[in-house]
Amino acid sequence: MTSGIRILKPSLDDETFPGNPVLRGVIHLDSLPLLRIDPHYQREFLSTGMRRSIVDALSHHERLPDLELGMRGQTWNYPEPDNHEVVELLDPVYLIDGQQRRGSILEYLQRFPEDPVRQGVAIHFGTVMEWERDRFQKLNLNQNKVSPNVLLRNLRSTNDAIGTLYGLTNSDRNCVLYDRVTWSQSATESQLLAASLLLKTICYLHSHFAAGRYSSIYYAAQAAERQASIVTLQIYRENVTAFWNGLEEMWGIRPLPRKGAAWLRHGFLVAFTSLISEHRNFWQGKNLHFPYDIREKLKKFPMDDPEIQRLASGSGAAVQTLEFQIIQHINSGRTVHRLEKHSAYPGGRLKVVGE
Numbered sequence: 001m002t003s004g005i006r007i008l009k010p011s012l013d014d015e016t017f018p019g020n021p022v023l024r025g026v027i028h029l030d031s032l033p034l035l036r037i038d039p040h041y042q043r044e045f046l047s048t049g050m051r052r053s054i055v056d057a058l059s060h061h062e063r064l065p066d067l068e069l070g071m072r073g074q075t076w077n078y079p080e081p082d083n084h085e086v087v088e089l090l091d092p093v094y095l096i097d098g099q100q101r102r103g104s105i106l107e108y109l110q111r112f113p114e115d116p117v118r119q120g121v122a123i124h125f126g127t128v129m130e131w132e133r134d135r136f137q138k139l140n141l142n143q144n145k146v147s148p149n150v151l152l153r154n155l156r157s158t159n160d161a162i163g164t165l166y167g168l169t170n171s172d173r174n175c176v177l178y179d180r181v182t183w184s185q186s187a188t189e190s191q192l193l194a195a196s197l198l199l200k201t202i203c204y205l206h207s208h209f210a211a212g213r214y215s216s217i218y219y220a221a222q223a224a225e226r227q228a229s230i231v232t233l234q235i236y237r238e239n240v241t242a243f244w245n246g247l248e249e250m251w252g253i254r255p256l257p258r259k260g261a262a263w264l265r266h267g268f269l270v271a272f273t274s275l276i277s278e279h280r281n282f283w284q285g286k287n288l289h290f291p292y293d294i295r296e297k298l299k300k301f302p303m304d305d306p307e308i309q310r311l312a313s314g315s316g317a318a319v320q321t322l323e324f325q326i327i328q329h330i331n332s333g334r335t336v337h338r339l340e341k342h343s344a345y346p347g348g349r350l351k352v353v354g355e
Helices: 030-034 049-059 099-111 129-141 147-153 158-171 193-203 217-232 233-250 266-278 293-298 306-314 319-332
Strands: 005-011 023-028 066-072 088-090 094-097 120-125
Touching: 005 120, 023 030, 030 099, 049 099, 066 129, 066 233, 094 099, 094 129, 129 147, 147 193, 147 217, 147 233, 158 193, 158 217, 158 233, 193 217, 193 233, 193 266, 217 233, 217 293, 233 293, 293 319, 306 319
Parallel strands: 066 120
Antiparallel strands: 005 023, 005 088, 023 120, 066 094
C-alpha cells in the first residue's frame, strides 16, 4: 500500500541541504488529506479567526509558503512511466510544517471546489519522528508562530523534567493543577496557567540546586533537566506537588476562575519561589516543605491589597519589592524562627540543609 501522495512538476534541490536532496514541486490537491500528522510534535488545527491571513491569501489567489513534508523512507516512482511531470511517493509522508495552511486549503476547496489552488511542497527523504520534530521546532521558533507551550509539550518525551510536569498536569487527577495548565496553542476556560510559566516557576523553586532563572524556555527546559537529575526525579515530582498543594491550602487553586488570582501571576510566582529557594526554612535536605507556622502566616498575606495586586503583575524591581514584602510579612512579630538564608561553601555554591 502506497502513501498515495502525488507531486506535480517535481525537481530535486541538492543545494539547500547539502548531502540531503529535497524534492520540490506542487502537491496534487487530492493528496492533501492523505498527509499524516504526528501528534508528538504537531500543534492542533486553529480556529478560522486565528488563520485569517491564510484565508485572505487564498481568496486573493496569493501564493502561500511551501509545506515541508517528511517521507519516512526513500521510495518513489513515476505512476505513468512516460510522464516525468508527476511523482508518486510510496512511503508514509508526514506534514512537518504547514498544518494551518493545509487545513485552510481543504476548507477553502469545500466552499470553492473549482478555484485553482496550487500549493508548493518541499519533501525530505528518510526522515524519522525525532528529526521531523527538531525541524518543526527550528522552523516555528525562528518564525515565532507556535506558542512556547506547544514547544515545551514537544519536549516531554526527551526531557524527563518536562515529561514529569506534563504527566502531573494531564494524567494525575490528584494534582491540584490537573487539567489547569495550557500545553496547547491557546488556553481553555478551565486552564489557569501556561506551561511556560509552570516551567519557569519550578526552575526558580529549585534554583539553589542549579542555575534556573532564565527567560528563554529552552534554557529553562535544560535547567529543569539538570535540577531534576540533582534532586532525583522522584523528589522533583514530590517538590512540584508540595509547592502547588501549598498554594492550594494557603490561597486556593481548584475553585478559581481562569483569571484574576494574584498568586498565579508571573510576578508573584517569581517572587515567592525565589524566596523559597533562598531560605533554608522551606527545605529538609532536597525536599520542599511548608512549616506549619509559615503556612498560617502566609494565609494572612494581604492578597487583595491593590499594591500587592500591582506588584504581582510586574517584573524587575516590582518582583524584588514583592519578595521583600512577603519576607517582612513572614518575619513580622518574630524574634526567633525568622527566615534564614542557606549558608554557602567556599566558592559560592549554596550548602543545602541535609548535605
